[in-house]
Ligand SMILES: [Zn+2]
């Protein structure tokens with residue numbers, strides 16, 4: 126098939142043979158009787174007209190009449206309902222690659238797919254399977270099915286057929302934001318009311334947006350980020366500043382002249398706060414250091430505390446305060462980081478149990494949406510000496526404040542869901558011995574004694590920390 130030349134109505138693009146066949150099938154179908162079209166010199170249907178042209182007006186009049194016939198109110202967005210209702214096969218063929226995809230909301234969005242791929246350890250493409258096919262094909266045991274139900278925020282089923290039925294009646298039919306149709310609607314510009322490129326090929330035009338989504342997703346999905354104290358907004362912006370700096374600096378660990386990245390002196394994953402206390406490490410030292418720290422990091426954190434800074438999150442303070450002065454060498458520092466990591470994991474487990482049993486309200490007191498209210502810029506940025514750094518905060522407008530805060534809170538709770546799934550699979554922390562006390566805590570929360578519950582929660586966290594210290598520290 127020769128590429129189509131540019132003419133008045135059509136963009137310069139070759140039509141896949143399947144698409145040619147599809148357009149002929151569509152125009153012959155009685156569902157579109159009376160809808161205006163003409164053929165170009167190459168004999169193909171001129172599929173696209175512009176809304177304002179005379180031919181566009183003819184199509185618009187036809188869609189108006191169709192809506193009326195179907196009892197659909199004539200206003201913006203309602204042509205889409207008509208287009209889906211009358212489509213004879215409910216499958217659209219992609220002009221670009223010829224792939225046939227459902228026009229229903231049956232495919233995972235990029236974000237949903239990223240979670241599915243991560244948690245079910247798959248490597249699927251967005252239009253490879255419908256959501257029903259994914260459940261049917263990859264959720265053969267109850268564990269996988271439960272993971273999937275959690276991803277989709279639906280009740281847990283132990284029968285995949287029932288789960289699929291539920292997904293179709295509650296998510297697909299209601300056009301859930303977690304799912305996407307195989308083609309976007311666009312009447313009356315396109316003859317049958319769908320964009321020529323399917324979801325399979327839209328990525329070429331939408332690449333920027335998709336990769337942005339992915340970036341946000343991977344940045345946001347670690348639960349400890351949201352549930353730790355400190356100004357995460359400032360810390361993230363400052364990390365970005367390190368990232369943008371292309372100059373070479375001497376890495377304090379390996380001594381080589383390299384680009385540097387920001388290493389939190391107290392790792393967030395161990396329960397330390399978001400802060401501006403970064404060490405400039407080269408990326409290989411940064412990643413090999415990973416989640417542990419050394420005697421000199423402990424000393425530096427104690428020094429920062431003595432200067433009046435808060436370095437540790439409230440939930441990890443007990444373990445840190447108990448052991449920080451006992452660290453004599455790197456081996457001690459390593460053992461401390463193991464203890465802090467385990468204690469922090471159990472805190473997140475506890476939070477996910479509380480979330481599961483009581484919802485969001487009580488836990489909101491441990492979040493800090495107020496940090497999302499500013500735009501932040503820097504002056505005098507020098508990665509090797511942050512003491513001269515000037516931080517400039519600008520108030521966001523109220524709409525963006527709300528948007529950022531809502532987003533932060535939503536991600537905080539989603540990350541607890543994610544954490545719980547992973548925690549279950551690895552069974553890292555055994556909270557069974559604390560169950561009676563957790564039950565009491567839940568009762569306090571249920572009876573809305575939030576301040577008492579807060580105090581009680583702190584005693585539970587401290588005794589978990591103490592038990593971890595007793596079995597791990599000599
Ligand atoms: Zn395609």
Ligand SMILES: [Zn+2]
Pocket residue numbers: 376377378379380381406407408409410411
């Ligand atoms: Zn290095």
